Amino acid sequence: MSVLRVSNITKKFKDFVAVDDISFELKEGEILGLLGPNGAGKTTTIQMLLGVLSSTSGDISYFGKKLVTNREEILEKVNFSSTYTNLPWSLTVRENLNYISYLYKIADRKKRIETLTTSFRLEKLVDLEMSALSAGQLTRVNL
Structure with a gap:
């Protein structure tokens, strides 16, 4: 089964076609990169993959389930991290994770944060401000 299946998605903004009929499949263990010049539709595609924007046409499914429903x-189960994702630098790792887990309505936030900080080897960093972290540590927090 595919982790992600994108079938013929298109995104139009009035008469402008930002993403034109793209399809691809991502299987477990594979890594996806979107490459293209400015204005090619990479950010729009990511926003559709996360359900932030609706596609004009086509389907997006994760684990065989339609994203729209x-x-x-x-x-x-799915997340996205970009080099340009910035959480507030004046907050600690724990404060940021609490805030994000609240926004996503994560049940048993404290336990979930503890489990994930251990999995991502962040347990010694949870009380540090984001400004004190390396680029690699910031990426792990973002994930």
Whole structure:
């Protein structure tokens, strides 16, 4: 089964076609990169993959489930991290994770944060401000 299947998605803004009929499949263990010049539709595609924007046409499915009807369940298992993602630098790692888990309505936030900080080897960093972290540590927190 595919982790992600994108079938013929298109995104139009009035008469402008930002993403034109793209399809691809991502299997477990594979890494996806979107490459293209400025204005090619990379950010728009990512926003559709996360359900932030709706596609004009086409389907997006994760684990065989349609994103449009299962977004909350899917986002419990799927995440995205960009080099340009910035969490507030004046907050600690723990404060940021608490805030994000609140926004995503994560049940048992404290336990979930503890489990994930251990999995990502962040347990010694949770009380540091984001400004004190290296680029690699910031990426792990973002994930």
